Amino acid sequence: MKRAVQNIYIAVVAVFLLVPVAVFALIGKYTDTTNYENRTLAEAPILGETSVDDFPSTFEDWFNDHLPFRNQILSLNGWIDYKFLHTSSSDTAIVGRDGWLFYKGTARNGEDTVADYLGTNLFSDEELAQIADNLTAIQAYLKERGCTFYLFLAPNKESVYSEYMPDSYGAHTSYSRLRQVTDYLKDHTDIPVINADDSLEAYKSENSDQQLYYKYDTHWNAVGAYVGTKELTNTLGFDQVPLDECTIKEVGGYTFDLARMIHLSQVLTDDPVYEIHGYTPHNLKMEANDTGTQFTFETDDTAPGDKIFVVGDSFSAFSAPYYVCHFQHGFMTYYYDYSLSQLEEMQPTVFVYEVVERYLGNLAKFSITDGLAVEED
Numbered sequence: 300m301k302r303a304v305q306n307i308y309i310a311v312v313a314v315f316l317l318v319p320v321a322v323f324a325l326i327g328k329y330t331d332t333t334n335y336e337n338r339t340l341a342e343a344p345i346l347g348e349t350s351v352d353d354f355p356s357t358f359e360d361w362f363n364d365h366l367p368f369r370n371q372i373l374s375l376n377g378w379i380d381y382k383f384l385h386t387s388s389s390d391t392a393i394v395g396r397d398g399w400l401f402y403k404g405t406a407r408n409g410e411d412t413v414a415d416y417l418g419t420n421l422f423s424d425e426e427l428a429q430i431a432d433n434l435t436a437i438q439a440y441l442k443e444r445g446c447t448f449y450l451f452l453a454p455n456k457e458s459v460y461s462e463y464m465p466d467s468y469g470a471h472t473s474y475s476r477l478r479q480v481t482d483y484l485k486d487h488t489d490i491p492v493i494n495a496d497d498s499l500e501a502y503k504s505e506n507s508d509q510q511l512y513y514k515y516d517t518h519w520n521a522v523g524a525y526v527g528t529k530e531l532t533n534t535l536g537f538d539q540v541p542l543d544e545c546t547i548k549e550v551g552g553y554t555f556d557l558a559r560m561i562h563l564s565q566v567l568t569d570d571p572v573y574e575i576h577g578y579t580p581h582n583l584k585m586e587a588n589d590t591g592t593q594f595t596f597e598t599d600d601t602a603p604g605d606k607i608f609v610v611g612d613s614f615s616a617f618s619a620p621y622y623v624c625h626f627q628h629g630f631m632t633y634y635y636d637y638s639l640s641q642l643e644e645m646q647p648t649v650f651v652y653e654v655v656e657r658y659l660g661n662l663a664k665f666s667i668t669d670g671l672a673v674e675e676d
Contacts, residue, residue, distance in 0.1 A: 381561060389560040399463035400557035400567075401456060402517045402657075409660035416457045416464065418472025422659075427483045430662045434652075435488055437667045441650050446608075447491075450484065451531050451653040452477060453519070453614040454496040456512045458656060459503065477656045491534055495527035502526045514570045515555035515563075521573040522547065524618035535649065537603070537625040539578070546576040579624035592636045594619065596629030608645055610634050610665075611653030618653070634661070637670040 380388045387394050393401040404410040414420035422430070438448040454477055457464060461471035481494045499511055499519075511523030519527060525542060532539040550572050558567040581598040588594075594616070604626030609619050615631055623629035630645055634652075642650075654661060665671045 376562070378563060378566060381563060381567075387561050389562075392557050392560040393465065393468070394561075395463040395465050397463060398514065398567075399460065400515050400555075400561070401464060402557060404657060410657040412455050412457050412657050413468065415455055415475060415477070415656055416461065416471055417469060418475050421474075421476050421479055422483075426663065427480070427487075430480065431484060431487050433663050433665070434484065434490055437652070437665075438488075438490055440667050444646070446647055446650050449491045449493065449531070449534065449649065449651045451528075451611070451651055452481060452492065452494045452496070452659075453527060453618075453653060453655045454494075454499065455656040456517055456519075458496065459499055459512055459519075459523075475656070476659055480659055480662065493531045493534055495530070498529045499523065499527055510571060513555055513557075513572075515558040515567045516570065517556055518613060518617055520571070521575050521617065524614070525575055525578065525621050528618050528621045531651070532622045532625070535604070535622060535625065537622070539621070542575075545578050548574045548576060550574050575621075578621060581624055583620065583624045585620060591616070592633040594629075594631040596620070596623045596626070596631070598624060598627050598629075600627060602627045604649065606645055606647040607649040607651065608642060608647035609651045609653065610637050611651070612655050612658060614655045615653045622651075634665055634671045639668050639670075642667070 376388055380386045381394055381398075385394050387400075391403050391405055393403050395401050402412050404412045411420060434448075434450065441448045458471065458475060458477065464471070477494065477496060481492055484490055484492045502509075503511060509522060510520065511526060512519045522542070525539075525545075529539050551568075553570075553572045554564045555567065555570055558564045579598075581602045584597045586595045596619075602625055606628045607623055607626040607630075609615055609623065609629065609631035610633075611619070611631065612633060615633075619629070619631045623631070626649070628645070628647075630641065630647075632641060652665070661671055
């Protein structure tokens with residue numbers, strides 16, 4: 300009897316292991332096998348090339364990444380966690396109130412959005428002085444070449460929509476390091492510092508029904524980006540077209556990064572995506588490189604500005620067109636792809652450095668001559 304039970308158990312396990320493989324072999328090509336994760340899936344080990352010691356772990360990684368019906372299994376697990384348990388299946392995403400998703404961070408390049416939210420990572424006096432000294436040196440370098448330096452700061456989503464953060468994370472700080480840096484630089488330097496948080500909070504208080512950040516994404520949407528750049532546009536010397544005089548069109552075809560992190564990018568799709576038209580009278584043309592990390596802008600000769608150079612992160616990819624449109628020539632690059640040769644080739648008259656709140660530590664590290672190195676895991 301004992302042997303019979305063991306045989307039955309082995310048979311059941313074999314069925315559960317082999318049947319999905321057999322079914323997937325028949326219908327797998329009709330299922331969704333797209334890689335929605337922001338990483339490269341593991342490759343299969345090669346006999347003779349993979350060492351004996353590494354083969355088991357390499358095979359396991361490959362098998363886990365290519366499991367039959369993997370996307371469907373991950374989505375089901377993510378949906379159960381999100382919908383019924385109100386938790387996240389990802390170490391980097393937080394499920395908040397009303398289904399809002401927030402970013403916990405990956406601890407790369409000093410990012411810690413929870414510490415930003417709680418205000419537990421304020422800079423020391425020495426760190427603030429280092430930031431000020433570094434930015435002042437950048438300002439001086441550009442000034443010698445006839446270029447004006449502007450610093451543009453964007454708040455984390457957790458700061459703007461703190462009311463949707465879970466109670467378990469505590470209350471949003473009344474004094475974040477975003478405000479700390481803004482105040483310090485205004486008190487100790489003459490660098491024009493534009494904190495988009497001011498414009499966003501003012502607009503949000505009067506237009507609570509208008510969403511400024513994506514519900515399932517870390518970024519501001521087109522409306523948030525436009526509102527956030529209002530003070531920057533004005534500081535550059537131009538008048539931003541009032542938002543109510545623009546045309547806001549809702550479009551589709553966008554997947555959301557936080558939804559991808561919990562394997563629900565094909566499920567959580569009801570977040571509105573906007574396009575704004577009529578924000579510039581100039582004929583703006585924009586081209587992106589293959590990786591979407593560098594953008595070239597050209598307008599007609601009616602634009603009053605000359606050349607503008609923008610270094611930033613993904614928040615600039617959303618917001619740069621709304622102020623670059625006032626210049627005849629523009630170039631925007633992620634700071635990890637920046638090089639001095641780009642600056643020397645363009646010879647701009649205006650330089651904007653944008654940083655989102657979670658990357659404020661980079662203010663002490665970015666070099667106008669050497670750029671910014673990526674910290675490896």
